[in-house]
Amino acid sequence: MEPKNIKEAMTDPAWIESMQEELLQFKRMDVWVLVPIPDNISPLTLKWIFKNKHDEEQTVIRNKTRLVVRGYRQEEGLDFEESFALVARMEAIRIFLAYAA
Template identity: 55%
Template sequence: KWTKDHPLYKIIGDPKSSVRTRGQLANSYLFSCLLSSIEPANVAKALRDADWVSAMKDELDQFARLKVWRLVPRPEGKSIIKTKWIFKNKKDESSLVIRNKARLVAVGYSQQERIDYDEMFAPVARIEAIRLFLAYAAHKDFTVFQMDIKTALNGKTF
């Protein structure tokens, strides 16, 4: 026995050698130093950092590649839903920043029910619709899958 609570067969490596972690910390944190670990609160702050500008450019490039973004004239008597940039750091299991993610989203909460709610598209499902979907899936004994998609679906589905 090595100690009364730690039998020798459970010890990995030589118990007489010291633990060396300085090199491991330097290597694992070196990559995270290259990414911005602070999430900007607004676009002005994001534009000061090249990493966040690159993430914003990637998001706009996805819009162009998927052909889901085009400039159109404003319809008469219709409200415009504004957009907002959301900035998030994607982290791995050990909470190290692995990627900066910028997402351009519609500000759907600015709509008012019975005034302009039905005239615009809000890209967010209402909680009632989600509950109805899950209840129906449970009733029919369907399997429901959840997944994380890199790019939001912003086009026509056929």
């Protein structure tokens, strides 16, 4: 059974171990650095997501947890700049331009 919130997850040792594995991965991969919070900034909040991995017979084989950011508070120009990602292959663009010419 998947827990609905952190309180339910903290009652089961298997889910606690899964959460510890997730935090250990963050530490091992050097994902973040803790910094002091400036006075005029409210930090992003986090949320735990709990899912069970099943095999073909729907038997639980693993408890999977993810720690994700809740909400979205970034502002264009302050936190990021508008970017462009090319989604078409260059060959397709060349063919299109050759056909148009």
